[in-house]
Amino acid sequence: MAFDTEEPGAQALEKLLAFLRVSDVIELWHECRAAIFVAVAVVIIFKFQKWLQGEKASAETAQPLDSVTISGKATPEPKENAQDLAETLKPTLKPTLKPALKPTPKASSTSPKSGPKVISGHKKKLVKKGKKLRQAPAPQDEEEDDFDIQIYIFYTSLTGSTAQYAEQLKNQLLSDKEGIYPKFSVPTPSNFLPEVPISRTFLPPQIHNLEEIELDDYFVSAPSATSKAGKKVKYIYLVIAPSYEADSPNAAFLYHLQETHNDFRIDTAPLRSLAGFSVFGFGDSSEWPESEGKFCQDAVAIDKWLGKLTGGRAGSRRMFPVGMGDVNPVSTKECKESGNAIEKLHEWRIHLEDAMREYAETGELGGGSEWRAGVESGDEDSDVDVEEEPEKDMMDLEDLGGMINRAPDVLKKTSTSCSAPLPVDFTTPAGKIALAAGEGQSASRKDMVPKDGVTYKALTKQGYEIVGSHSGVKICRWTKSALRGRGSCYKFSFYGIKSHLCMETTPSLSCSNKCVFCWRHGTNPVGTTWRWKVDPPEAIFRGVVEGHYRKIKMLKGVPGVRADRFSEAFRIRHCALSLVGEPIFYPYINEFLALLHGDGISSFLVCNAQHPAQLRALGPVTQLYVSIDASNKESLKKIDRPLHRDYWERFQECLDILREKRHKQRTVFRLTLVKGFNVEDEVKGYADLVERGLPCFVEIKGVTFCGTSSAGEAGLTMDNVPFYEEVVEFVEALNAELERRGLEYGIGAEHAHSCCVLLASKRFFIDGKWHTLIHYERFFELLKEGREFGPEEYIGEPTPEWANWGNGGFDPSDERVYRKGKGPDGRAKAKEAAVARRMEKEAEITVSAW
Ligand SMILES: Cc1cc2nc3c(=O)[nH]c(=O)nc-3n(C[C@H](O)[C@H](O)[C@H](O)COP(=O)(O)O)c2cc1C
Numbered sequence: 001m002a003f004d005t006e007e008p009g010a011q012a013l014e015k016l017l018a019f020l021r022v023s024d025v026i027e028l029w030h031e032c033r034a035a036i037f038v039a040v041a042v043v044i045i046f047k048f049q050k051w052l053q054g055e056k057a058s059a060e061t062a063q064p065l066d067s068v069t070i071s072g073k074a075t076p077e078p079k080e081n082a083q084d085l086a087e088t089l090k091p092t093l094k095p096t097l098k099p100a101l102k103p104t105p106k107a108s109s110t111s112p113k114s115g116p117k118v119i120s121g122h123k124k125k126l127v128k129k130g131k132k133l134r135q136a137p138a139p140q141d142e143e144e145d146d147f148d149i150q151i152y153i154f155y156t157s158l159t160g161s162t163a164q165y166a167e168q169l170k171n172q173l174l175s176d177k178e179g180i181y182p183k184f185s186v187p188t189p190s191n192f193l194p195e196v197p198i199s200r201t202f203l204p205p206q207i208h209n210l211e212e213i214e215l216d217d218y219f220v221s222a223p224s225a226t227s228k229a230g231k232k233v234k235y236i237y238l239v240i241a242p243s244y245e246a247d248s249p250n251a252a253f254l255y256h257l258q259e260t261h262n263d264f265r266i267d268t269a270p271l272r273s274l275a276g277f278s279v280f281g282f283g284d285s286s287e288w289p290e291s292e293g294k295f296c297q298d299a300v301a302i303d304k305w306l307g308k309l310t311g312g313r314a315g316s317r318r319m320f321p322v323g324m325g326d327v328n329p330v331s332t333k334e335c336k337e338s339g340n341a342i343e344k345l346h347e348w349r350i351h352l353e354d355a356m357r358e359y360a361e362t363g364e365l366g367g368g369s370e371w372r373a374g375v376e377s378g379d380e381d382s383d384v385d386v387e388e389e390p391e392k393d394m395m396d397l398e399d400l401g402g403m404i405n406r407a408p409d410v411l412k413k414t415s416t417s418c419s420a421p422l423p424v425d426f427t428t429p430a431g432k433i434a435l436a437a438g439e440g441q442s443a444s445r446k447d448m449v450p451k452d453g454v455t456y457k458a459l460t461k462q463g464y465e466i467v468g469s470h471s472g473v474k475i476c477r478w479t480k481s482a483l484r485g486r487g488s489c490y491k492f493s494f495y496g497i498k499s500h501l502c503m504e505t506t507p508s509l510s511c512s513n514k515c516v517f518c519w520r521h522g523t524n525p526v527g528t529t530w531r532w533k534v535d536p537p538e539a540i541f542r543g544v545v546e547g548h549y550r551k552i553k554m555l556k557g558v559p560g561v562r563a564d565r566f567s568e569a570f571r572i573r574h575c576a577l578s579l580v581g582e583p584i585f586y587p588y589i590n591e592f593l594a595l596l597h598g599d600g601i602s603s604f605l606v607c608n609a610q611h612p613a614q615l616r617a618l619g620p621v622t623q624l625y626v627s628i629d630a631s632n633k634e635s636l637k638k639i640d641r642p643l644h645r646d647y648w649e650r651f652q653e654c655l656d657i658l659r660e661k662r663h664k665q666r667t668v669f670r671l672t673l674v675k676g677f678n679v680e681d682e683v684k685g686y687a688d689l690v691e692r693g694l695p696c697f698v699e700i701k702g703v704t705f706c707g708t709s710s711a712g713e714a715g716l717t718m719d720n721v722p723f724y725e726e727v728v729e730f731v732e733a734l735n736a737e738l739e740r741r742g743l744e745y746g747i748g749a750e751h752a753h754s755c756c757v758l759l760a761s762k763r764f765f766i767d768g769k770w771h772t773l774i775h776y777e778r779f780f781e782l783l784k785e786g787r788e789f790g791p792e793e794y795i796g797e798p799t800p801e802w803a804n805w806g807n808g809g810f811d812p813s814d815e816r817v818y819r820k821g822k823g824p825d826g827r828a829k830a831k832e833a834a835v836a837r838r839m840e841k842e843a844e845i846t847v848s849a850w
């Protein structure tokens with residue numbers, strides 16, 4: 001271009017500037033054109049890829065109704081700013097979603113785009129009041145967030161109507177396009193940050209009759225699976241149940257839920273990983289009125305237990321409160337108020353669908369906190385009271401003394417003059433405390449477990465039946481297992497005890513230890529002396545036997561219970577005095593034992609080695625145990641947390657007594673291995689104890705994790721539970737150490753199923769075979785003879801081949817059933833994970849040691 005300097009003033013200047021800009025640009029273009037070409041090519045490729053993804057997502061969304069996906073596909077054009085975005089969402093989102101989507105000052109505009117209307121992202125999780133919006137999730141969260149949802153509809157039905165309603169529900173959940181599967185759009189305001197591409201799919205709902213499924217597969221732990229799309233599946237449980245003030249399938253189901261919650265081997269809330277649950281009940285208010293708490297009572301109870309199993313008050317996975325349909329409203333008025341059953345079910349479904357949709361969108365449960373807490377349907381809140389609030393009756397005397405010293409003076413005065421009984425040591429030579437039944441027992445003595453107290457409530461909730469004022473009975477898990485032909489406990493393999501013929505009981509719910517692995521949830525009373533009323537042994541005997549049979553009857557409807565075993569179970573043959581508390585604490589324990597033996601019931605009594613005087617005075621028992629929870633003083637204190645200050649001396653004295661008794665009865669050391677507490681480097685210590693007590697048998701068992709708060713406080717986790725292989729390793733080391741010392745022991749039997757191995761004295765190795773079984777009839781005969789006798793006189797048949805060391809110990813005539821993911825494969829995986837965890841820890845230690 002020619003440059004004319006003759007042109008005047010501003011015009012010339014403008015031309016000059018224009019020339020300079022153009023030449024700059026041309027120069028720049030020559031310098032940068034290669035880079036610009038590359039950048040444009042990258043953008044085009046990126047856009048094309050996005051478009052392809054969008055096409056794919058659209059195709060997936062347009063599936064038939066057998067699975068429905070919430071994929072974040074936008075129907076309207078994205079709007080200019082956050083205000084517009086909120087507008088856009090109005091017609092499609094329920095009011096509950098609004099707060100999270102309110103425009104914020106930070107929100108900037110999103111530029112309109114052409115091409116496919118696909119939003120490859122999802123609405124961020126709902127934000128609780130006062131909390132900041134979550135930032136972009138870390139990669140592992142992304143994986144967690146990307147899941148499919150499986151709805152299970154469970155039902156029971158006696159006369160068939162609920163089965164039909166459940167089927168209808170299943171079909172409606174699929175077909176109602178206005179319900180759970182809305183067309184859903186999620187624009188992406190910039191303050192919601194980069195989005196994770198997700199599409200949550202509702203897999204086809206499945207329906208299950210609770211009578212026909214294996215409850216353990218669904219209600220002991222939440223199922224875990226991966227969908228065909230390779231995503232994690234989250235489960236929603238819907239339970240539809242009629243109520244029956246009579247024997248019905250609900251009883252077995254409720255019993256199972258309650259047992260699972262209270263089982264010491266299982267976490268109290270093992271279903272907390274469910275996406276959610278909700279219950280609907282059918283009932284008849286004309287005959288079973290709400291005013292009497294009977295209308296839909298079973299549904300209310302199911303809702304309550306599922307609430308507990310999914311996390312309890314405030315933490316539960318309740319998606320929507322329990323719904324109730326009245327199949328026979330008493331009057332038109334009531335009919336109008338309560339609606340009929342079908343309408344109620346419809347109403348419940350619509351609300352539930354909203355909740356499910358919200359969950360699919362946000363990954364979180366909506367609804368009010370009252371829903372979580374189950375205010376409408378249960379007493380989950382009382383759980384909190386029971387577990388968190390210490391009850392006066394549960395305090396031991398040392399605690400009480402401390403309290404009095406800390407109390408204001410006025411209270412101290414009252415405490416000395418109050419009517420509360422002074423603790424009386426029943427071990428003093430002054431003799432036994434008089435019985436409760438009118439034998440002049442002091443009026444000031446209280447019930448150990450008063451009926452209106454928290455301890456009573458807590459123990460009954462855990463499945464104990466409280467008998468009289470200080471005894472209890474409970475059905476053990478193995479009894480149930482044996483009734484179903486799924487194996488007895490280790491005592492069958494070692495001693496021939498069939499679990500369905502065994503009653504687990506205690507005449508004293510009180511104990512003088514607070515062991516870290518005790519599964520009593522810290523609810524049993526503790527104390528060093530007997531300071532309560534004493535019930536007569538006859539009343540306790542009658543009460544526990546009746547209670548046991550009552551509980552057996554409740555198992556009638558449990559799927560798989562074998563008729564032959566069920567009828568056999570109504571003749572108790574064995575009694576395990578090991579339930580909770582310290583049986584020899586009961587002043588009339590010998591009289592109680594005599595009643596058992598008189599009725600042909602054998603006695604296995606476990607004591608905590610803290611009451612030497614009572615141990616010495618104890619009469620004959622079929623097998624006498626002491627718990628050996630540690631090999632030295634420090635460990636014992638850490639594990640058993642004994643109340644007696646001279647606990648170590650008491651412990652040792654008890655071992656000496658056992659040594660004396662070994663020729664009069666079968667004596668057993670029961671070792672419970674707690675990894676990290678009492679296993680490592682303690683083999684020699686345990687060998688010292690065996691050398692001192694010379695028991696007939698040593699049972700070695702891995703601790704079972706009870707998941708209670710007391711276990712947590714003591715630092716006990718699943719990592720403290722040894723694997724069977726680790727128990728075996730310990731047993732072999734102990735056996736070798738005993739052999740090295742010239743002590744005559746050997747490995748007599750094993751029960752891998754319950755992580756238990758038996759070391760036995762060679763006194764029971766006869767003609768080249770272990771003879772660990774017991775001849776029970778002979779034991780009763782010997783008792784009747786009234787003379788002194790020894791354990792060798794009631795030895796039974798040889799230990800069965802399958803129970804011998806190396807053969808596993810599971811009775812081949814029973815069926816071994818593994819819960820999903822718990823079989824040998826599951827165990828191998830769990831072991832691998834544990835080994836990896838340990839190696840990690842060791843690496844950490846090495847690093848820090850450096
Ligand atoms: C023997 C019997 C006991 C019942 N007990 C109750 C009850 O305690 N509470 C209640 O709300 N409804 C009760 N009902 C009503 C049933 O729950 C109701 O009829 C239900 O729809 C039956 O469902 P199904 O046909 O699936 O078995 C009872 C019905 C019968 C026959």
Ligand code: SF4
Binds near residue numbers: 499500576
């Ligand atoms: S011995 Fe114990 S574990 Fe075995 S069945 Fe009896 S109570 Fe249950």
